[in-house]
Amino acid sequence: MNLSLKTVVLALGALGTLAVPAMAEDPLVIGVASGQTGILSPWDLGGRRGAEIAVEDINARGGVLGRQLKLVVSDTKSDPSLGPTAASEVIAEGAEMVIVACDYDFAAPAAMTAGGMGKIVFSTCAADPKFGAQGIGPTAYTMSLATNGQGALLAEWAHGQKGWKTTYIMKDTAIEYTKSLCEHFESRWTALAGADSIKGRDTWNGINDNSIAGQITRIKEVAGSVDFIMWCGFTNNGSVLRQLRSAGVDNPVVGSESMDGSYWLGAVPNLSNYYIAVYASIFGNDPDPKIEAFMKRYQEKFGEAAPMGHVITGYSAVEAYARAIEKAGTVESDKVKAALDAFKNEELLIGPTSYEPDLHINLNRPLLLMQMTDGKYTAIGRFSAEQVERPKF
Incomplete structure (x- = not known):
């Protein structure tokens, strides 16, 4: 049977199309806009590293809704005035959620910017209860135990x-x-x-x-x-x-x-x-074996011991966000917010975590x-x- 060159090319092209699997969805981007250097770096750098370990764990389990997580970072240098720029930078890189500094005063500018763009925002450990729906905006949460x-x-x-x-x-x-x-x-x-x-x-x-x-x-x-x-x-x-x-x-x-x-x-x-x-002991004597295992992983990955127990707040911020997406079945912020607001003693590495529609901070978690x-x-x-x-x- 004689086939024209055009026919052969078209046939091979069709077979190639059938043979190539569908492209996986783009990564689900989480942004970090906090003080990787400066006065807050012991809190914020450690929190970011905790988030990195959470991303690794979740990706190893297949990601979230079939998408791998990706972390992007912009350093505020512990200067609140740089927060809006840092938040805008990570959102420009595709961030659907933004992790901000471990303090209300330092985190607020970045958090308000990200929230104003409709993104879910997590402070790793801002403990003043104003960090949330009232002081920041309806999509702002903190992993901290309130003051x-x-x-x-x-x-x-x-x-x-x-x-x-x-x-x-x-x-x-x-x-x-x-x-x-x-x-x-x-x-x-x-x-x-x-x-x-x-x-x-x-x-x-x-x-x-x-x-x-x-x-x-x-x-x-x-x-x-x-x-x-x-x-x-x-x-x-x-x-x-x-x-x-x-x-x-x-x-x-x-x-x-x-x-x-x-x-x-x-x-x-x-x-x-x-x-x-x-939140956790960094001295090899935490009574919780899950936290002890995490601290060993932290040291192995980064070549040094965790600077403070707050590293687990970064892990659990990512953990909570991923859990809420799975419950919502989407990354749409309003539906993820509804899932977060329904958390009742949700078991995370940091401990049982609860939110309410008008209270985006924990009141009773143990320390x-x-x-x-x-x-x-x-x-x-x-x-x-x-x-x-x-x-x-």
Whole structure:
């Protein structure tokens, strides 16, 4: 049988078309617009790396709705004014969801920009309850435990587990998180121990103040009647706690997850009588085997230990988003939002996670209490508050 060249070419072309499988869908892009460098890098770089591990895990299971996940990153350099540009850059690269900084003040500009473009937004760990539908927009969520829950948890633990009756409150006024933490701690503590149990209050600005000499003088005046110091602060170099201990103030100090991390501990050698509530231990002694396995993977992948327990918030932000897409059956933001709003104790690496249509932050998830003695942490156990005030917007 004689076939023309044209007929042969057409036949081969048809066979080729049949033989080539359909192209897989484009990757599902998740953007990161946060402080990979600068003051927030211990939180935000670690959070991004946690997100990378989540992307690897989800892709190994086949992705989401048949699509592989892809992470793109733009560094805000811990400068809130660069947030809108960073958010716009990752969205221009196709991001359907944007992960922003681990703090309301630093994250808000990027989050509002991404939310304004109709994207789902996750802060890894902004804990001020304004991060959400009210303070950012209807598609904004945070993986954090709200300061409402953190403050109440620490008050209940100090009063009920330790049996302490008096406190001195130190509040960093630099960011909304620390101010809100102290507000909710004091509210719950006063309900438990009475107003007279607070032997003093003081403030400092963790960004602008290098010395707390005056505050230390006032603490020392009443230190003998103070069971513990409630420390509503965050630290980048340990200098403020070093000043306290160097001045001979040895009262127990209780801090929250903003004081997590190993990177500053060298500034306060052999620190003792120090307690902290964290998302996860980075010291090889977390009671949860899933978290221990994650921390080992982190070290193997990045060649260093996780800087703080917040790395699991980046993992769980991706985990939650992927879970919501699967429930919604689509990446359309309004339907993903509805799926997120229906989360009721959804089991994630970070723990049981719940959202509501008007509350995009967790109130009751447990935190891990840890104690430091002679510069070494031991895990006490995970606790959650029994009574937590709902945010008043």
